[in-house]
Amino acid sequence: xxxxxxxxxxxxxxxxxxxxxxxxxxxxxxxxxxxxxxxxxxxxxxxxxxxxxxxxxxxxxxxxxxxxxxxxxxxxxxxxxxxxxxxxxxxxxxxxxxxxxxxxxxxxxxxxxxxxxxxxxxxxxxxxxxxxxxxxxxxxxxxxxxxxxxxxxxxxxxxxxxxxxxxxxxxxxxxxxxxxxxxxxxxxxxxxxxxxxxxxxxxxxxxxxxxxxxxxxxxxxxxxxxxxxxxxxxxxxxxxxxxxxxxxxxxxxxxxxxxxxxxxxxxxxxxxxxxxxxxxxxxxxxxxxxxxxxxxxxxxxxxxxxxxxxxxxxxxxxxxxxxxxxxxxxxxxxxxxxxxxxxxxxxxxxxxxxxxxxxxxxxxxxxxxxxxxxxxxxxxxxxxxxxxxxxxxxxxxxxxxxxxxxxxxxxxxxxxxxxxxxxxxxxxxxxxxxxxxxxxxxxxxxxxxxxxxxxxxxxxxxxxxxxxxxxxxxxxxxxxxxxxxxxxxxxxxxxxxxxxxxxxxxxxxxxxxxxxxxxxxxxxxxxxxxxxxxxxxxxxxxxxxxxxxxxxxxxxxxxxxxxxxxxxxxxxxxxxxxxxxxxxxxxxxxxxxxxxxxxxxxxxxxxxxxxxxxxxxxxxxxxxxxxxxxxxxxxxxxxxxxxxxxxxxxxxxxxxxxxxxxxxxxxxxxxxxxxxxxxxxxxxxxxxxxxxxxxxxxxxxxxxxxxxxxxxxxxxxxxxxxxxxxxxxxxx
Numbered sequence: 066x067x068x069x070x071x072x073x074x075x076x077x078x079x080x081x082x083x084x085x086x087x088x089x090x091x092x093x094x095x096x097x098x099x100x101x102x103x104x105x106x107x108x109x110x111x112x113x114x115x116x117x118x119x120x121x122x123x124x125x126x127x128x129x130x131x132x133x134x135x136x137x138x139x140x141x142x143x144x145x146x147x148x149x150x151x152x153x154x155x156x157x158x159x160x161x162x163x164x165x166x167x168x169x170x171x172x173x174x175x176x177x178x179x180x181x182x183x184x185x186x187x188x189x190x191x192x193x194x195x196x197x198x199x200x201x202x203x204x205x206x207x208x209x210x211x212x213x214x215x216x217x218x219x220x221x222x223x224x225x226x227x228x229x230x231x232x233x234x235x236x237x238x239x240x241x242x243x244x245x246x247x248x249x250x251x252x253x254x255x256x257x258x259x260x261x262x263x264x265x266x267x268x269x270x271x272x273x274x275x276x277x278x279x280x281x282x283x284x285x286x287x288x289x290x291x292x293x294x295x296x297x298x299x300x301x302x303x304x305x306x307x308x309x310x311x312x313x314x315x316x317x318x319x320x321x322x323x324x325x326x327x328x329x330x331x332x333x334x335x336x337x338x339x340x341x342x343x344x345x346x347x348x349x350x351x352x353x354x355x356x357x358x359x360x361x362x363x364x365x366x367x368x369x370x371x372x373x374x375x376x377x378x379x380x381x382x383x384x385x386x387x388x389x390x391x392x393x394x395x396x397x398x399x400x401x402x403x404x405x406x407x408x409x410x411x412x413x414x415x416x417x418x419x420x421x422x423x424x425x426x427x428x429x430x431x432x433x434x435x436x437x438x439x440x441x442x443x444x445x446x447x448x449x450x451x452x453x454x455x456x457x458x459x460x461x462x463x464x465x466x467x468x469x470x471x472x473x474x475x476x477x478x479x480x481x482x483x484x485x486x487x488x489x490x491x492x493x494x495x496x497x498x499x500x501x502x503x504x505x506x507x508x509x510x511x512x513x514x515x516x517x518x519x520x521x522x523x524x525x526x527x528x529x530x531x532x533x534x535x536x537x538x539x540x541x542x543x544x545x546x547x548x549x550x551x552x553x554x555x556x557x558x559x560x561x562x563x564x565x566x567x568x569x570x571x572x573x574x575x576x577x578x579x580x581x582x583x584x585x586x587x588x589x590x591x592x593x594x595x596x597x598x599x600x601x602x603x604x605x606x607x608x609x610x611x612x613x614x615x616x617x618x619x620x621x622x623x624x625x626x627x628x629x630x631x632x633x634x635x636x637x638x639x640x641x642x643x644x645x646x647x648x649x650x651x652x653x654x655x656x657x658x659x660x661x662x663x664x665x666x667x668x669x670x671x672x673x674x675x676x677x678x679x680x681x682x683x684x685x686x687x688x689x690x691x692x693x694x695x696x697x698x699x700x701x702x703x704x705x706x707x708x709x710x711x712x713x714x715x716x717x718x719x720x721x722x723x724x725x726x727x728x729x730x731x732x733x734x735x736x737x738x739x740x741x742x743x744x745x746x747x748x749x750x751x752x753x754x755x756x757x758x759x760x761x762x763x764x765x766x767x768x769x770x771x772x773x774x775x776x777x778x779x780x781x782x783x784x785x786x787x788x789x790x791x792x793x794x795x796x797x
Contacts, residue, residue, distance in 0.1 A: 108128065210293055328352055342405055512545070
């Protein structure tokens with residue numbers, strides 16, 4: 066058994082040797098490449114020599130072969146070829162891109178930094194090195210990049226670097242700088258836009274279609290882009306390799322509410338020297354499409370178009386955006402527009418507008434002078450004609466004439482022309498381009514200017530003037546004025562604005578008017594004639610300010626400060642006059658009191674007075690009635706009177722004869738006694754007292770009778786009837 070064993074040992078050794086040999090040979094001939102790797106092979110013998118400068122061999126040349134062994138089992142022509150090494154596949158992450166640098170290939174054109182891909186799609190994203198070499202692949206950093214994935218890239222022919230994708234966040238804009246490309250056009254600051262580069266992600270198309278070196282007019286809006294930018298080699302080194310493009314982030318242009326954006330172009334055609342703002346072009350999408358702005362003839366300089374509230378992705382290297390607030394015209398105001406755009410007004414247009422203004426102002430001045438002269442004529446104590454008053458209003462001193470020089474000249478133009486626009490803008494909020502037009506806000510409500518010691522807006526120191534009699538007076542004056550909306554453009558054309566009107570026109574003009582007017586009157590007369598002086602000043606101020614298209618509402622002399630010594634004298638005089646007036650008032654009061662007492666007494670007796678008055682009137686009426694009745698009876702009496710008179714005469718004569726005879730017969734005393742007794746008996750007259758005292762025994766009856774007779778004759782002699790008798794006794 067031992068002999069047999071020893072006899073088999075040589076065969077066993079030979080078998081082992083053959084097995085080892087086969088294993089070694091097979092390991093060199095058969096190569097298994099894993100699923101995530103590639104194998105690099107080299108030809109060692111029996112082949113052509115590579116040309117100078119070449120790195121990898123093709124077409125059987127000796128050296129590192131251009132083609133690689135991809136995953137799988139491969140047969141190697143050993144010992145003529147061998148596997149040099151196995152390398153893992155190149156992995157590009159989802160947020161990355163691979164940048165390829167060719168170690169071998171055609172030399173790059175002079176002046177270029179990045180290699181154009183002449184082989185185009187033949188090399189299948191650098192996975193076919195032979196096609197890259199055969200189709201004229203160029204040595205250097207390639208314009209084509211690798212998208213995310215696993216790539217079998219030849220490590221001897223290509224170096225792979227990884228770059229992060231470009232992310233433009235919200236509210237940002239990406240500005241692109243190109244490190245390679247054609248030269249910029251003459252006079253241009255930015256590379257022109259080209260088509261097909263897909264937001265700079267297709268660098269091959271960018272270079273092939275004439276992309277230019279330098280800053281680009283196109284921008285990147287928020288998003289993710291695979292752009293050939295700076296990269297880091299995959300081997301983990303710290304070397305940073307420049308890319309074709311450099312991206313810089315800028316804030317997007319945001320126009321807030323109630324704001325606007327004024328735009329100034331930094332690139333484009335030169336601006337016409339006669340223009341203040343550029344001629345607008347269409348299609349630039351609020352200046353977000355810089356290429357269309359430039360390609361359609363956009364000009365450098367201030368632009369007429371503006372940006373309204375919103376967010377805009379504008380290239381800040383092409384356009385400068387100036388934030389501005391919207392203009393607001395409040396109630397009681399208008400905006401005069403000074404336009405920097407439009408047609409140049411011809412001399413004829415200017416002349417027509419000037420004539421129009423002149424005619425209107427002459428009418429207004431004439432009307433004002435007539436009205437003011439009529440008012441002053443009523444106040445004027447002097448015997449001046451209306452013509453003289455009008456001439457006095459229109460007269461000016463040299464200082465006033467210098468202020469009024471050129472008052473009729475106006476540079477106001479119709480719509481569509483450059484200059485101060487004839488039409489004003491009313492209250493509201495306006496988004497206007499202040500580079501193209503300049504709004505001047507003019508209040509149209511009443512404005513007040515005061516010359517007083519108080520601290521208020523639009524205040525000057527009081528006027529110090531010298532009167533005709535040499536006294537220094539201090540005047541506090543208030544002027545109320547307004548500018549009508551239709552006059553606002555012409556006022557702006559004449560003086561520029563309200564502040565300049567007050568400072569440069571109203572203050573010196575009104576100062577001059579009050580000084581001149583005060584010098585024509587004594588101090589006390591000026592104080593006493595304050596209303597008249599105020600009217601004259603207002604008429605003159607109004608006449609002058611009409612030339613500046615300003616309507617004066619009124620001029621008020623608020624206070625007149627006279628010198629202390631003059632005021633003291635005047636005060637004493639006034640006090641004396643007041644005392645005299647007081648005495649006169651007291652005297653008048655006393656007189657009125659007396660008169661009042663008289664009137665009161667009359668009022669108290671008014672009833673009696675009225676009764677008496679009525680009685681007088683009644684008596685008068687009765688008198689008239691009686692007169693009428695008397696006139697009626699007069700004729701009757703006249704007719705019967707003669708007969709009655711004759712009857713009485715005859716009866717008297719008869720009675721007289723009878724009495725004569727009785728006297729002769731009885732005596733006078735006896736006749737009287739008879740007549741007395743007759744009367745007593747007829748009238749039943751009581752002639753004796755109830756008690757009679759007699760002082761003696763004489764004939765009392767005779768004494769009584771004698772007494773009665775005496776009284777009877779006495780009464781008859783007096784022409785009066787006897788007591789108790791109703792008969793009339795004629796007295797002869």
